[in-house]
Amino acid sequence: MRDLIVQMQRMGIVVVASAGNSREVGSLGFPACLEGVYAAAALSRQERYSEKNLELASYSNIDYTGVWALPIGGVLIENNPWGERMVYVGTSFAAPMLAAILFQYHSGPIKRRRGPNS
Numbered sequence: 001m002r003d004l005i006v007q008m009q010r011m012g013i014v015v016v017a018s019a020g021n022s023r024e025v026g027s028l029g030f031p032a033c034l035e036g037v038y039a040a041a042a043l044s045r046q047e048r049y050s051e052k053n054l055e056l057a058s059y060s061n062i063d064y065t066g067v068w069a070l071p072i073g074g075v076l077i078e079n080n081p082w083g084e085r086m087v088y089v090g091t092s093f094a095a096p097m098l099a100a101i102l103f104q105y106h107s108g109p110i111k112r113r114r115g116p117n118s
Contacts, residue, residue, distance in 0.1 A: 001031060009036050014106060016040055016099040018091035020061035028063045038102065039063065040095040060091055 005015050019041040020029030032039035044057035056062060080086050 002034060005031055005034055005037065014038065014099075014102050016095050016102065018095045019063070021059045021090050021092075022061055023059055024061045026063055028061055032061075033063070038098060040091055040098040042089075042091045042094040044089070057089070057091075059089070060094075 008015055015031070015034075015036070016038045017032035017034075017040065018029060019032050019039040020027070022029070027033075028039045031037055041062040042057040042060040043055065
């Protein structure tokens with residue numbers, strides 16, 4: 001996988017990976033630990049202070065020496081197949097959010113495509 005990521009970077013592809021959910025400072029999961037990979041750590045709202053107060057999520061790994069970013073570590077509430085409401089959090093939710101931000105940054109504004117009925 002390391003060689004594939006290096007090849008992608010040589011082609012100009014931006015690589016984003018989850019930092020990990022082991023609550024480790026100074027350590028990133030693989031492949032987020034590789035040079036040049038954007039590691040997505042996660043923020044969470046700390047409601048005990050205020051709705052607008054964001055801080056490093058309690059589960060998130062982070063390494064202050066590497067390339068990293070801190071999007072919200074998404075929370076998704078949905079019904080599972082048994083009709084129960086579930087809450088999902090993690091750096092794996094932060095990674096696609098960071099990828100979308102980087103895509104927009106590198107490619108300019110996203111243009112809405114017109115559908116066949118517009």
